[in-house]
Amino acid sequence: xxxxxxxxxxxxxxxxxxxxxxxxxxxxxxxxxxxxxxxxxxxxxxxxxxxxxxxxxxxxxxxxxxxxxxxxxxxxxxxxxxxxxxxxxxxxxxxxxxxxxxxxxxxxxxxxxxxxxxxxxxxxxxxxxxxxxxxxxxxxxxxxxxxxxxxxxxxxxxxxxxxxxxxxxxxxxxxxxxxxxxxxxxxxxxxxxxxxxxxxxxxxxxxxxxxxxxxxxxxxxxxxx
Amino acid sequence: xxxxxxxxxxxxxxxxxxxxxxxxxxxxxxxxxxxxxxxxxxxxxxxxxxxxxxxxxxxxxxxxxxxxxxxxxxxxxxxxxxxxxxxxxxxxxxxxxxxxxxxxxxxxxxxxxxxxxxxxxxxxxxxxxxxxxxxxxxxxxxxxxxxxxxxxxxxxxxxxxxxxxxxxxxxxxxxxxxxxxxxxxxxxxxxxxxxxxxxxxxxxxxxxxxxxxxxxxxxxxxxxxxxxxxxxxxxxxxxxxxxxxxxxxxxxxxxxxxxxxxxxxxxxxxxxxxxxxxxxxxxxxxxxxxxxxxxxxxxxxxxxxxxxxxxxxxxxxxxxxxxxxxxxxxxxxxxxxxxxxxxxxxxxxxxxxxxxxxxxxxxxxxxxxxxxxxxxxxxxxxxxxxxxxxxxxxxxxxxxxxxxxxxxxxxxxxxxx
Numbered sequence: 001x002x003x004x005x006x007x008x009x010x011x012x013x014x015x016x017x018x019x020x021x022x023x024x025x026x027x028x029x030x031x032x033x034x035x036x037x038x039x040x041x042x043x044x045x046x047x048x049x050x051x052x053x054x055x056x057x058x059x060x061x062x063x064x065x066x067x068x069x070x071x072x073x074x075x076x077x078x079x080x081x082x083x084x085x086x087x088x089x090x091x092x093x094x095x096x097x098x099x100x101x102x103x104x105x106x107x108x109x110x111x112x113x114x115x116x117x118x119x120x121x122x123x124x125x126x127x128x129x130x131x132x133x134x135x136x137x138x139x140x141x142x143x144x145x146x147x148x149x150x151x152x153x154x155x156x157x158x159x160x161x162x163x164x165x166x167x168x169x170x171x172x173x174x175x176x177x178x179x180x181x182x183x184x185x186x187x188x189x190x191x192x193x194x195x196x197x198x199x200x201x202x203x204x205x206x207x208x209x210x211x212x213x214x215x216x217x218x219x220x221x222x223x224x225x
Numbered sequence: 226x227x228x229x230x231x232x233x234x235x236x237x238x239x240x241x242x243x244x245x246x247x248x249x250x251x252x253x254x255x256x257x258x259x260x261x262x263x264x265x266x267x268x269x270x271x272x273x274x275x276x277x278x279x280x281x282x283x284x285x286x287x288x289x290x291x292x293x294x295x296x297x298x299x300x301x302x303x304x305x306x307x308x309x310x311x312x313x314x315x316x317x318x319x320x321x322x323x324x325x326x327x328x329x330x331x332x333x334x335x336x337x338x339x340x341x342x343x344x345x346x347x348x349x350x351x352x353x354x355x356x357x358x359x360x361x362x363x364x365x366x367x368x369x370x371x372x373x374x375x376x377x378x379x380x381x382x383x384x385x386x387x388x389x390x391x392x393x394x395x396x397x398x399x400x401x402x403x404x405x406x407x408x409x410x411x412x413x414x415x416x417x418x419x420x421x422x423x424x425x426x427x428x429x430x431x432x433x434x435x436x437x438x439x440x441x442x443x444x445x446x447x448x449x450x451x452x453x454x455x456x457x458x459x460x461x462x463x464x465x466x467x468x469x470x471x472x473x474x475x476x477x478x479x480x481x482x483x484x485x486x487x488x489x490x491x492x493x494x495x496x497x498x499x500x501x502x503x504x505x506x507x508x509x510x511x512x513x514x515x516x517x518x519x520x521x522x523x524x525x526x527x528x529x530x531x532x533x534x535x536x537x538x539x540x541x542x543x544x545x546x547x548x549x550x551x552x553x554x555x556x557x558x559x560x561x562x563x564x565x566x567x568x569x570x571x572x573x574x575x576x577x578x579x580x581x582x583x584x585x586x587x588x589x590x591x592x593x594x595x596x597x598x599x600x601x602x603x604x605x606x607x608x609x610x611x612x613x614x615x616x617x618x619x620x621x622x623x624x625x626x627x628x629x630x631x632x633x634x635x636x637x638x639x640x641x642x
Binding site: 009011012015016018019022080101102103104105106153167168170172173179190191194215216217218219 | 444447448450451452454455456458459461462468471472474475478479482485520523524527
């Protein structure tokens with residue numbers, strides 16, 4: 001999988017690349033509009049992360065040229081502006097998703113996976129991991145080919161865990177993933193705990209081995225081989 | 226009291242006083258002059274009588290042409306002449322009338338006579354009275370004229386001032402344009418307008434710069450924060466950290482998150498303040514609340530909260546949809562966050578107000594103070610303390626009134642629109 005990161009903040013770009021490399025992605029970076037526009041137009045990436053405010057131009061123009069020259073590339077817009085306008089314009093142009101700074105790398109990872117899934121496996125949009133088989137579109141989960149019933153939130157949680165398997169997911173990133181940025185629920189961590197407890201129970205009742213561990217009160221980790 | 230009323234009053238008082246004083250002086254002078262005239266006339270008559278006696282050696286006729294009465298009385302010897310004012314009863318009038326009398330001795334053919342010259346003074350009194358009256362009438366007319374003249378003049382002269390005042394009244398710091406003060410010919414008003422123009426322009430610029438600074442600062446902080454957070458997240462993924470190191474990373478991460486939330490709230494606040502959410506749509510309050518409640522349903526169920534809904538009306542609010550969402554989100558999540566286990570939330574919507582009441586612990590601070598920035602109840606350490614400030618700001622820009630009261634353990638938020 002090849003991913004293009006168009007981001008002018010070198011440190012942020014480096015962190016994104018470091019995180020994504022562990023997922024086995026091949027990453028290329030561009031630090032300004034010209035390089036970003038050129039690379040995006042010349043190569044076929046699986047996904048492009050495009051910052052809107054760039055030296056030399058707006059990321060929205062890069063989105064335009066990707067749509068024109070490399071229509072197969074999935075696009076996620078990154079922006080510091082929490083502005084509805086940018087979001088609407090970006091999605092109208094054909095971007096697949098939109099993420100606002102500051103974001104959790106795990107969240108970005110999960111979004112990339114979801115974009116890739118939607119773009120690449122046409123007709124076969126399922127995620128298989130060990131004993132698990134997940135159908136994201138249909139919101140169905142099978143453990144050893146036996147269907148288990150999850151609530152909406154539990155399902156989102158499981159998908160988030162699977163996308164970030166073997167990584168520590170902080171409580172904050174889980175809260176934001178489940179309720180978005182605006183739901184400022186400082187005391188929702190207890191709530192997350194109860195969700196995770198339920199999810200764990202349901203998976204184990206379905207015959208799945210216990211894979212979700214708590215990490216030093218900081219977050220949770222879904223271990224898989 | 227209006228300035229004009231006050232000046233008019235002063236004018237009126239001063240003019241009345243001056244007229245009264247002038248009239249008095251005039252009266253005294255006139256009276257004095259007339260008095261002298263009478264005395265002079267009487268002495269002229271006396272001279273005439275003496276001349277007549279010297280020339281013709283007999284008494285003159287008692288009828289004089291000057292209207293001064295003359296009478297004689299025999300007497301024994303010469304005596305000092307006496308000038309006096311007296312009142313006599315005129316035969317054709319009922320009342321006593323004032324007279325000036327001169328009694329002097331005169332000798333005719335070795336016989337002494339007392340000659341009495343009586344000059345009526347009522348005519349002079351009449352005159353004075355008439356003059357005083359006309360003077361008074363003139364005074365009143367003059368006062369009236371003066372009064373209306375000053376009013377008219379003042380109104381005319383102060384017109385630029387009132388124009389300036391109106392321009393100043395229309396001055397709104399939050400609106401983008403600075404009021405234009407007109408060019409005046411009168412130097413005082415010209416100076417005033419120039420100074421005001423200067424002042425308002427500077428205030429507006431400063432205010433805008435300050436607001437822009439807040440927004441830019443918050444905006445610029447976002448990226449470094451994002452970097453710190455990303456680096457910490459990478460560090461968390463490192464398997465070689467000891468538990469102690471992990472704890473340090475965790476604390477840094479949590480603090481960074483708090484800073485990030487704080488910054489986002491500040492940015493949102495300054496954006497609302499700068500009225501960057503100007504697109505308005507009609508927001509159906511009931512639908513918006515139902516939508517929010519659905520989003521928060523799980524969280525409320527988790528806390529075992531009971532929700533009581535009383536929707537008496539279907540108000541449509543004309544406001545920015547995003548702000549409406551934040552407003553309801555903040556109000557409702559507050560009602561959940563600061564609630565107790567198995568507590569209650571009651572939501573009431575009428576045609577002019579939204580009331581959200583919830584059970585909860587008592588506040589340690591004054592409820593109204595909670596709208597101030599960074600005010601929070603001590604028990605909730607995690608909160609940033611900007612949620613209600615944002616609520617207040619949204620209410621302010623939309624012209625809503627918000628009140629926070631606590632009655633019998635119930636926190637009551639009332640938004641009037």
